[in-house]
Amino acid sequence: MDFINEQMRALVRGFGRVGGWEALAPYGIALLTMIAGYVAARSLARAMETLIRQTGSVHSALIARKLVFYVVFLVVFVVALANMGIKVSGLLAAAGIFTVAIGFAAQTSVSNVISGFFLFFDRPFSINDTVKIDTVLGTVISIDLLSTRIRTFDNLMVRIPNEGLLKATITNYTLYSVRRVEIQVSVAYGSDLKKTRETILGVMDRHRLILDEPAPAVIFDILADSGVNLLVRGWAERVDYITARSELTMGIHDALNAAEINIPFPQRVVHLEQVGPWRVESYVAKEELELEEEIVEPVSDDADEEIEEIDIQTDETMV
Amino acid sequence: MHRWPVNIPIKEDGGIALEVFGQELSLSRVHPTTLSYSLGEGAATRLVAVSENANIVRFVPTLGERALLIFPRSKLLCPAGLSIRVVFALPVHLHLGVGTEADMRLVDDIAPPTITRSLYGPVDAGLICTSVRAIAAMSINQLRDEASDECAPELRFGEDIELADIEIGDDPQMSDAGDELPQSIRNELVAYMFLRVHNTTELPLEVSKVMVPINTLSLYQTRDYLLSNEIHLRLLSRQEAEISSGTCPDVDGVPIDLGQGRFAVPDRRPHLFAYAYRSKTGLDYGF
Numbered sequence: 001m002d003f004i005n006e007q008m009r010a011l012v013r014g015f016g017r018v019g020g021w022e023a024l025a026p027y028g029i030a031l032l033t034m035i036a037g038y039v040a041a042r043s044l045a046r047a048m049e050t051l052i053r054q055t056g057s058v059h060s061a062l063i064a065r066k067l068v069f070y071v072v073f074l075v076v077f078v079v080a081l082a083n084m085g086i087k088v089s090g091l092l093a094a095a096g097i098f099t100v101a102i103g104f105a106a107q108t109s110v111s112n113v114i115s116g117f118f119l120f121f122d123r124p125f126s127i128n129d130t131v132k133i134d135t136v137l138g139t140v141i142s143i144d145l146l147s148t149r150i151r152t153f154d155n156l157m158v159r160i161p162n163e164g165l166l167k168a169t170i171t172n173y174t175l176y177s178v179r180r181v182e183i184q185v186s187v188a189y190g191s192d193l194k195k196t197r198e199t200i201l202g203v204m205d206r207h208r209l210i211l212d213e214p215a216p217a218v219i220f221d222i223l224a225d226s227g228v229n230l231l232v233r234g235w236a237e238r239v240d241y242i243t244a245r246s247e248l249t250m251g252i253h254d255a256l257n258a259a260e261i262n263i264p265f266p267q268r269v270v271h272l273e274q275v276g277p278w279r280v281e282s283y284v285a286k287e288e289l290e291l292e293e294e295i296v297e298p299v300s301d302d303a304d305e306e307i308e309e310i311d312i313q314t315d316e317t318m319v
Numbered sequence: 320m321h322r323w324p325v326n327i328p329i330k331e332d333g334g335i336a337l338e339v340f341g342q343e344l345s346l347s348r349v350h351p352t353t354l355s356y357s358l359g360e361g362a363a364t365r366l367v368a369v370s371e372n373a374n375i376v377r378f379v380p381t382l383g384e385r386a387l388l389i390f391p392r393s394k395l396l397c398p399a400g401l402s403i404r405v406v407f408a409l410p411v412h413l414h415l416g417v418g419t420e421a422d423m424r425l426v427d428d429i430a431p432p433t434i435t436r437s438l439y440g441p442v443d444a445g446l447i448c449t450s451v452r453a454i455a456a457m458s459i460n461q462l463r464d465e466a467s468d469e470c471a472p473e474l475r476f477g478e479d480i481e482l483a484d485i486e487i488g489d490d491p492q493m494s495d496a497g498d499e500l501p502q503s504i505r506n507e508l509v510a511y512m513f514l515r516v517h518n519t520t521e522l523p524l525e526v527s528k529v530m531v532p533i534n535t536l537s538l539y540q541t542r543d544y545l546l547s548n549e550i551h552l553r554l555l556s557r558q559e560a561e562i563s564s565g566t567c568p569d570v571d572g573v574p575i576d577l578g579q580g581r582f583a584v585p586d587r588r589p590h591l592f593a594y595a596y597r598s599k600t601g602l603d604y605g606f
Contacts, residue, residue, distance in 0.1 A: 176442065177445070178447070208433075211435070212388075212436070212437040212452075213388070213437040214438060237436070
């Protein structure tokens with residue numbers, strides 16, 4: 001116990017020699033400034049987000065929150081450094097010396113930050129939009145300074161660096177309120193095409209999710225291998241797209257069945273041209289025949305007669 | 320005699336069965352603060368929270384929340400400087416409310432099941448509207464004659480409801496004389512809207528569709544039918560028109576109270592529409 005007391009007194013004497021508790025005061029003030037500044041920056045940022053969310057988009061609110069937080073916290077950080085007696089101008093001068101080194105080290109990060117700013121102004125998507133970025137399809141859950149996070153439909157989080165986004169092909173599925181539903185249909189050759197068109201248009205006219213205007217359309221597209229290909233196009237509200245597509249496909253299938261219009265399977269017509277009857281002969285190597293005779297029954301004596309029968313059948317078919 | 324709103328008392332021991340737009344609607348009290356509600360054959364039953372003193376189910380017609388895009392079955396051709404006045408039948412929605420006379424709460428907005436939608440404007444900035452393919456006639460009687468073979472949507476009371484209990488509109492005689500009414504009372508679920516088109520240009524112009532913002536319309540009831548404000552369409556050029564709403568065409572028309580003292584107050588500002596969204600290819604929506 002005496003040992004501990006002795007050590008504590010030695011520590012106090014040590015502080016006395018370097019300037020006492022007073023020497024720590026600037027550091028304490030700087031620490032308190034940082035903590036208070038952090039809290040203030042967060043509060044201000046949230047207030048700004050709430051304000052902008054009432055009038056603007058979620059995206060703008062999020063960006064504004066981050067911007068306010070970083071600016072306020074930067075100011076607080078500089079003030080805290082000044083409290084500690086560190087000259088900011090000297091720090092900037094030192095930073096100048098290391099700019100090249102820092103530039104190389106933070107090349108990727110800086111590139112991502114700059115890309116983030118470009119994305120903010122370009123606005124190819126917002127929070128909660130459904131997008132396809134190259135091959136990643138999902139909902140945007142956050143747009144940060146360095147990266148953008150996507151939640152895919154199988155519930156995976158994909159983080160994409162902003163630099164990559166700037167170069168990527170982005171498809172936004174939620175920008176417009178309506179989408180065109182396109183279904184490819186094939187009907188058999190010989191079908192009544194006018195009746196087919198009326199049947200499909202009737203299905204779309206009656207469907208509650210297909211908009212009356214823009215008017216649905218049926219376009220005869222290609223005279224394909226197996227049938228006549230049609231493009232069925234109607235417009236639906238974006239939120240109903242999947243349901244409309246599914247129900248329309250089912251409705252068209254049922255309506256064509258009811259109208260006895262055939263949807264063809266892939267098929268190939270082979271034309272056989274033969275002048276005379278077909279002759280079918282069986283050639284068996286003599287050695288094989290001898291081997292088979294040991295284990296299987298010998299070839300029937302009626303083999304020649306069977307060949308004759310095949311000739312006759314083939315002849316009838318050709319006629 | 321006015322037919323709206325329709326108030327039906329909720330009894331402790333029984334339910335209410337109605338036919339709305341050809342669908343079965345049933346309501347019954349399963350608990351002092353809960354109703355069981357279903358609409359349509361095979362539809363899932365929903366439980367509705369109500370106050371303990373709720374004793375009335377109320378039906379009020381409305382025009383829905385979306386703008387109307389009316390496609391006259393016969394296009395209206397208007398030569399230069401002339402006007403044409405026609406009337407259309409519009410489908411109405413039904414607001415179902417539960418509560419007391421003083422405190423009515425909206426439970427459901429029942430839309431006609433056959434209703435479809437249309438886009439008015441370009442595909443990147445258009446407005447989704449309720450689509451109305453309507454016969455244009457010169458008078459309501461003519462319209463009723465022409466549409467007599469079409470089945471008009473209606474609110475029909477089932478035979479299990481005692482008609483004497485039903486309070487229809489604001490005419491006390493109607494309620495008192497319930498026993499003398501036919502067993503099946505039907506309230507037609509259409510509203511009539513007059514449209515006056517005036518061509519201010521030097522060219523004959525054709526009207527193939529009219530977009531009517533819903534905030535310009537109120538519903539009024541007369542003795543026999545529902546009416547909305549008369550609409551005035553001024554054709555300013557081939558691609559521009561101005562639409563404004565007037566008053567109820569029948570001086571005896573009474574605005575329908577949507578409950579809790581709220582009336583649909585029409586916005587009298589005229590709306591200017593431009594049809595310049597047609598693409599240069601001549602295709603409205605391109606391929």
